[in-house]
Amino acid sequence: MPIILAIETSCDETSAAVLKDNLVLSNIISSQLFHTEYGGIVPELASRAHISAIDKITNSALEKSGIDKKDINTIAATKGPGLIGSLLVGLNYAKSFAIALGKDFIGINHIESHLYSCYIENKKIDFPFIALIVSGGHTILFLVNDFFDYKILGQTQDDAAGEAFDKVAKMLGLGYPGGPIIDKLSENANENFHKFPRSNIKENKYDFSFSGIKTSVLYYLRKNFYNNGSVNNNNVPVNDICASFQKAVVQTLAEKTIEAASNFGVKNIAVSGGVSANSALRKELNKHSAEGYNISFPKPVYSTDNAAMVGYTAYLYSKYSSEINSNKNIKEPAFARFNYSDF
Ligand code: KG4
Numbered sequence: 001m002p003i004i005l006a007i008e009t010s011c012d013e014t015s016a017a018v019l020k021d022n023l024v025l026s027n028i029i030s031s032q033l034f035h036t037e038y039g040g041i042v043p044e045l046a047s048r049a050h051i052s053a054i055d056k057i058t059n060s061a062l063e064k065s066g067i068d069k070k071d072i073n074t075i076a077a078t079k080g081p082g083l084i085g086s087l088l089v090g091l092n093y094a095k096s097f098a099i100a101l102g103k104d105f106i107g108i109n110h111i112e113s114h115l116y117s118c119y120i121e122n123k124k125i126d127f128p129f130i131a132l133i134v135s136g137g138h139t140i141l142f143l144v145n146d147f148f149d150y151k152i153l154g155q156t157q158d159d160a161a162g163e164a165f166d167k168v169a170k171m172l173g174l175g176y177p178g179g180p181i182i183d184k185l186s187e188n189a190n191e192n193f194h195k196f197p198r199s200n201i202k203e204n205k206y207d208f209s210f211s212g213i214k215t216s217v218l219y220y221l222r223k224n225f226y227n228n229g230s231v232n233n234n235n236v237p238v239n240d241i242c243a244s245f246q247k248a249v250v251q252t253l254a255e256k257t258i259e260a261a262s263n264f265g266v267k268n269i270a271v272s273g274g275v276s277a278n279s280a281l282r283k284e285l286n287k288h289s290a291e292g293y294n295i296s297f298p299k300p301v302y303s304t305d306n307a308a309m310v311g312y313t314a315y316l317y318s319k320y321s322s323e324i325n326s327n328k329n330i331k332e333p334a335f336a337r338f339n340y341s342d343f
């Protein structure tokens with residue numbers, strides 16, 4: 001039974017978790033709230049904050065789990081994609097930990113760990129399934145045939161959906177991260193207040209583009225609410241604009257996901273990543289349960305970046321690694337399986 005210590009520092013959350021098999025014993029997350037004053041993440045400050053927090057967060061995770069360091073078998077850490085300076089902090093901390101204690105080390109792909117976050121403390125998802133991973137850095141649609149056997153169907157060609165939420169929130173002076181704020185403000189607002197354009201990519205119907213929607217919000221604000229070169233916030237129907245923007249993003253995500261499921265004849269769908277916490281997206285996708293789709297979302301705590309999902313992916317690797325290595329069908333994506341010796 002593997003006991004795993006997992007570390008996640010790909011962006012602006014410093015997180016450590018301890019798992020015994022697939023059971024999460026602790027999952028400590030510290031969010032770097034100071035980025036709010038800059039309206040977005042400042043990478044250099046993010047890495048410095050990880051350095052200050054990592055040891056304390058790891059010790060809290062160990063303490064809360066009741067597991068002694070010497071009983072850990074495997075140390076897992078996010079190896080990318082993410083902010084390079086932030087990743088280096090967690091990776092090097094985890095590798096040093098592994099070297100010092102003579103434990104195994106495994107580097108985990110961040111996108112893959114979001115994908116498996118749906119499994120944690122949740123109902124089983126039968127293969128094959130369509131996975132939508134939608135976060136601040138990624139918007140990707142996969143066909144998942146088995147553990148670690150995927151085909152990428154489409155992805156964003158410009159901004160990620162979460163990035164569009166963050167940028168629109170910044171335009172409206174709402175703070176960072178924008179997704180949860182826009183979600184909250186949209187609750188009782190008019191989502192039909194203005195129709196922002198939905199984008200379609202001709203080359204691949206499963207690809208996404210969100211920069212057009214984001215820019216159309218900017219032009220709409222400029223055209224209707226700019227006064228002497230700046231937006232007059234008092235006159236802006238902020239909540240209705242948030243709800244209308246959110247509707248455009250949510251409809252795009254939901255339509256493409258359902259279209260992929262329908263075209264591939266797949267009834268199971270898993271949606272993960274920070275934007276999967278969005279209440280309108282959950283509602284919109286859940287409407288399709290009536291057509292026989294089983295839709296899974298991670299528990300809210302596992303939607304945004306956290307180390308438990310890193311540990312869970314490491315657990316799956318340890319469980320299925322012999323099968324993975326012998327499975328000739330696994331050709332893509334290039335989610336390279338990193339080992340100790342790769343660093
Ligand atoms: O997965 P995550 O924590 O980090 C990345 O891997 O990027 O996702 C963060 C993103 C941010 O863009 C944030 O605005 C968005 O997820 N987000 C949301 C919500 N909660 C977080 N977007 C829409 N609605 C939410 N409730």
Ligand code: ZN
Binds near residue numbers: 114136273304
């Ligand atoms: Zn993430």
